[in-house]
Amino acid sequence: MIIGAPNVGKSTLVNYVVGTKVSIVSPKVQTTRSKVLGINISDNCQLILVDTPGIFAPKRRLDRAMVHSAWGGTEDSDLILLLVDSKRGVDSETQGIINNLKQFDKERKIFLVLNKVDLIQKDKLLNLTEKLSKTEIFKKIFMISAKNGDGIDDLLDEINLLIPEGPWLFPEDQISDMPLRLLAAEITREKLYLKLHQELPYSTVVETEEWQEKKDGSIRIEQTIFVERESQRSIVLGKGGKMIKSIGLESRTEFSKMVEVPVHLFLFVKVREKWGDNPIHYSNRGLKFNV
Ligand SMILES: Nc1nc2c(ncn2[C@@H]2O[C@H](COP(=O)(O)OP(=O)(O)O)[C@@H](O)[C@H]2O)c(=O)[nH]1
């Protein structure tokens, strides 16, 4: 299970290890909203990585559900990877997580993974490592770049040494547990995060509402982007529909590549005030509504 503050690179790491995008990534915090499994097979070992939403001090209902989801299951996991952005160091969010982890029993396996080492000088990295090893909660410390793959082989070797023996939990060809309808909605949401400025993406949720597999092998998908206010709807649509067109084009192109069939994607934008208080948007992502 991979946990950490928002934006430290958790989803990037999972995608790198799986070898394809199973969890969406953006430079904005809180891109990941629920748990996502990424599955990797090397040698004889099926490794199930659990990507989680970043842990921070939650305000909205959705934020609380996200943070709750991130901590949930840490007890059952064979190993916890705490990911830290080595450039940012130990900020209040990471410190909060460390304080929580200190309450775990000493037998728990926790690895510290310092990510984004491509952005930081060696001496600074060593200082950070020293500081963090004093917490005495980590069995091992790794330095990686989830972006370019540095250090990930070593990390995987160590993980493979200690995961328990047992039957594989998923079929050999499976790389995630996310239904395709939801993955398609996630890809569109990623484009919203990449293209819309500032806070607007946090006010959006995407649902796949129609999914039709045609005789010619192509898929016809209808998705609705819900926003909270009329003014946000205009921004998502853009001048003359330019923005929504470009979001649709990028989402369709990427998703079509992933499923390896032609995709016809139709996007609609609707105002749904306080969608964050509607349980519908929680249950299909495994999020708890009341936490
Ligand atoms: N330079 C650099 N950027 C990274 C690295 N890992 C992730 N990022 C970037 O950090 C941002 C947040 O990554 P993401 O995986 O969404 O973080 P998450 O919120 O922890 O899942 C994205 O813009 C990534 O491209 C890394 O190793 N090096």
Ligand SMILES: [Mg+2]
């Ligand atoms: Mg993420």
